[in-house]
Structure formats: structure tokens, C-alpha cells
Amino acid sequence: MRALVCHAPLDLRLDAFADEAMGPQQMRVRVAFGGICGSDLHYFQHGGFGTVRIKEPMVLGHEVSGVVETLGSEVSGFRVGQRIAISPSRPCGMCRYCQQGLHNHCMDMRFYGSAMRFPHVQGAFRQTLVIDAAQAYAVADDLPLSQAALAEPLSVGLHAIARAGSVFGKKVLVTGCGPIGALLIAALRRAGAAHIVAADIADLPLACALKMGADQAINLAQDPEGLAPFAVNKGCFDVMFEASGSEKALIGGLDVVAPRGVIVSIGLGGNIAMPLNTLVGKEIDLRGTFRFHSEFAVAVAFLNQRLIDGRPVISDIVDFGQAGDAFRLAGDKRQSMKVQIVFDRELA
Numbered sequence: 001m002r003a004l005v006c007h008a009p010l011d012l013r014l015d016a017f018a019d020e021a022m023g024p025q026q027m028r029v030r031v032a033f034g035g036i037c038g039s040d041l042h043y044f045q046h047g048g049f050g051t052v053r054i055k056e057p058m059v060l061g062h063e064v065s066g067v068v069e070t071l072g073s074e075v076s077g078f079r080v081g082q083r084i085a086i087s088p089s090r091p092c093g094m095c096r097y098c099q100q101g102l103h104n105h106c107m108d109m110r111f112y113g114s115a116m117r118f119p120h121v122q123g124a125f126r127q128t129l130v131i132d133a134a135q136a137y138a139v140a141d142d143l144p145l146s147q148a149a150l151a152e153p154l155s156v157g158l159h160a161i162a163r164a165g166s167v168f169g170k171k172v173l174v175t176g177c178g179p180i181g182a183l184l185i186a187a188l189r190r191a192g193a194a195h196i197v198a199a200d201i202a203d204l205p206l207a208c209a210l211k212m213g214a215d216q217a218i219n220l221a222q223d224p225e226g227l228a229p230f231a232v233n234k235g236c237f238d239v240m241f242e243a244s245g246s247e248k249a250l251i252g253g254l255d256v257v258a259p260r261g262v263i264v265s266i267g268l269g270g271n272i273a274m275p276l277n278t279l280v281g282k283e284i285d286l287r288g289t290f291r292f293h294s295e296f297a298v299a300v301a302f303l304n305q306r307l308i309d310g311r312p313v314i315s316d317i318v319d320f321g322q323a324g325d326a327f328r329l330a331g332d333k334r335q336s337m338k339v340q341i342v343f344d345r346e347l348a
Helices: 038-046 151-164 179-190 203-211 228-234 247-256 276-281 295-304 320-330
Strands: 002-008 011-016 026-035 063-071 083-086 128-132 136-138 171-175 195-200 216-219 237-242 257-265 285-288 314-319 338-342
Touching (some): 011 320, 026 083, 063 128, 063 151, 083 295, 151 179, 151 257, 151 285, 151 295, 171 247, 179 195, 179 203, 179 237, 195 203, 203 216, 228 247, 228 257, 237 247, 247 257, 314 320, 320 338
Parallel strands (some): 171 195, 171 237, 237 257, 257 285, 314 338
Antiparallel strands (some): 002 011, 026 063, 026 338, 063 083
């Protein structure tokens, strides 16, 4: 089979890749669709992010769907030909954090397409993939597999909402309306947020945010003071989700979030100098959010039941053979939202 391998910054190749052996509690899957994530782009463009660097050739990708090709002898509840969404998260289940239910903080996590450990964990952008049965989630017969591949970024948004606490009846700001921000907005609407304001620096993600349920969209590139009216009376928002990784956006949130409000930081933008006087003086809770675990099953259920429609988020679908073009397109946020690679047109 072939896989999409990053050898170095801007060095992306379709390489021959050995088929993996399959254990009794595993299954072999024909990969159908894979979404290009921000972390995939960082590996492709820069060879990594922060202190995480590619030290050996690594298969990229972790947002995938597919069809079961072969079942291990001890796998039950699935059948050959079944359509599935695949969780990229493989916690050990044994460490102190897994035992506490904090599986996303597993000490021995194996997450597809990650250079956080060495040897690297090879990713899912390949024609066939051997997975643990626990990673497989059945997809409704009428749900396109392209939408099923959105379960992973939707899970990130759902976990962010869990970190915020109840958003029911709350006024919410989302800064950064790429695929995760847009899916987060749809989930916030489902969770009962009363009013959602979306902010970004490009028109395309803002248009998508409105389709996904935002009440108002503000282009901060065109109107740098667009959020200023929300700073009156010590701030108007109960909750803010920062999904861009922008230092300016995160710090600016301190002005528009009300006292004892919550800011959830999703985007990764490096070290930031935080004005603690404002944070402390307004008693704002700043919370991190990292990946997901149980939320993946919820994300698949939302997509299966059409409680969240992911179609507006998918801007482009590119054939596996033109994967380099897909990554270049995904790197231009003014022209694309979620760019997906189709690995097998027969499964589309």
C-alpha cells in the first residue's frame, strides 16, 4: 500500500508502506477520507510545532473514516463492509491518568500522526490501516464518510465545551472560526448557548460560522475595534473559546469577558505574556483543553443523527494522488476550510 509521509518541511511523499500485522482484537480498514488538521500543516510547513519536531519520516493524519476489510478473531459487534469513523486516540488504560478517567492525559498515549514521542506514532493517511476494535465507531448508512471524518475535530470542540461547563443560556464568543471553531459553534448551539458571536480575520471562516449557527460574525481584519462594544460594563460574554492560537485574541478576551467568566484556550500559539492583573481583578477562569476521549462517541452520534451538519465545513476534497496540492490548499485559510483527502473513490 501507499502512505502520505512527511520526511522534512515541505517534503511530502507518497511512499510504499508495509502492511501491518493484525491481532485478534483488531481490524483492517480501507481508509476512505482523511481531513487535514492544523497539526498536519505544522509538520508539513515547519517540521513540527514548539519543541515537537519530526526526527524520522512520519505518516501524517488522524481525522479518518473508512470501511472494515478484515476482522480479528476476537472482534464482535462489527462486520466486514461496515462503515466506521476511527478515533486516533489509543490510551494505555493502565496509567494513573487513565485510571482517573483522564485518558487524554495518558502517560503512554499513542495518537496517530504524532511526533511527541520517538519513535513517532505513524499516522492514518494511508490506504489501509490496522486499528484496535475500540477505535471503531459505526457510521449510519446514510451519512457520507466525508462527514464521518469530521468526528475527530468535532470531538475537540465537544471537549472544550465540557471544560467550560454549562453554556446553556450564556452569551459566548468564539475567536478563530476554522474547522474546529465552526464545529464548536454548531455544538454550542446544540448545548443551548443563547447568543454566539464569531470573530476571525477572514471572510470565508466567518461565512461558515454563520452557517453553523453563529448569530453574529465580526471580521477583525476589516474592523479591528469590532469587539470594543462588548467591553462595556466590564465585559459582556459569559464564556469565550479561543480557537485561533492568537496572542492578541486571547489577551483581548480579557476585556470582553465578564467578571467570573470563563475563557477556554483551544488554539496553540506558543508562549504568551498574560496580563494577570486583569485576569485576577475580574476573577476570570482561564482553562486549557486538550484533545478528547469519551466525546468521540458523542460526536459520531451527533453526526449520525444529523444533530450537527458538517457539510458547510468541508470546502475541498482532493484525490490521494494529489495530496501535496491538498496540503498547499489547506495552508491558505482565505481559500479553504476543511480540506479532505479521498483515499478510495469507490468508498466515497
